[in-house]
Amino acid sequence: MMAILNRKASLIVLAVNFAVVVILLVFHSHTSYHEAQLHLCPTVPVGVDDTWINDIKETESMSADEIYRYLHWTNSTSCKTAVDFGFWILNDGGVIAPDGHKAVCLDQSISPVFNNCLVYSFGINNQWTFDEDMAEFGCQVYSFDPSMNVGNHDRSERIHFYDFGLDGKNRLHPTTGWKMRTASTIYQMLSSQHGATTLVDVLKMDIEFSEWNAIPEMLQSGFLADKVKQLAVEIHFNPDDPLEAFHHRVQILRNLEATSQNQAGGFVRFSSRPNPWLKRPLKVLGGREDYIGLELAWYNSKYY
């Protein structure tokens, strides 16, 4: 009796499965048909509108909403093959998502060359997945973090660790005493190892607000324009930052992206993604939620 029931049950399940497969097949051929039709239509892709970005106003008159629209925006045509290097799946406080990764553009002219590339990675916090993936790609990886209480060492054949922090000047950090250095100083120090003219294929930064000192210095000194092909940064804000703090930082990003002014960086954005763990009610948005951490990535238009 049991066996017969089970057999009946399995038959019903089979029948249902079959029906689902048939429905899916019909649906699929249907969508393919529509897609094929769509591809023949010479229309602008739906939902892509980059034009507003070219005429946004002066930074100091941007509202908080305009600032967040600008931060979340990315150039939809700039990179055809953006790939994430180095994620793991983090489950923290109920949010389960990839973490630790950076977008790298693999379009031919700008891509790191397999087995012949150079990476600077600032801010490790004992999470090596990005560095390890880049090493796997065959890059020499220089990894920096002053907060780990570990001295300079080679982690592997291709990963070289230094206990420096990236900053806008060479100094000891005023509260922690960490050894802070500019990018140019670090590059000079390492030039006997990686060559005095080698380009940095990817410069990664996750340095908890020091990016706002480091990026202007790297723009001013010409280091970014001359030496860096791709830049990937986690940018940071505080939930109660005043609008002026946002203006100051957005201006830094706009200088990085500018193409026609003094100290213009000429960097083209190809990725912007919020950090899913850093969604907070924000003072500038009257308590509405948005992100205090976003992952942005650019390439240097000079080398594209």
Ligand SMILES: *[C@@H]1O[C@H](CO)[C@@H](O)[C@H](O)[C@H]1NC(C)=O
């Ligand atoms: C977007 O990317 C294209 C390259 O595909 C570039 O020509 C254009 O200047 C970029 N626009 C902005 C606003 O970054």
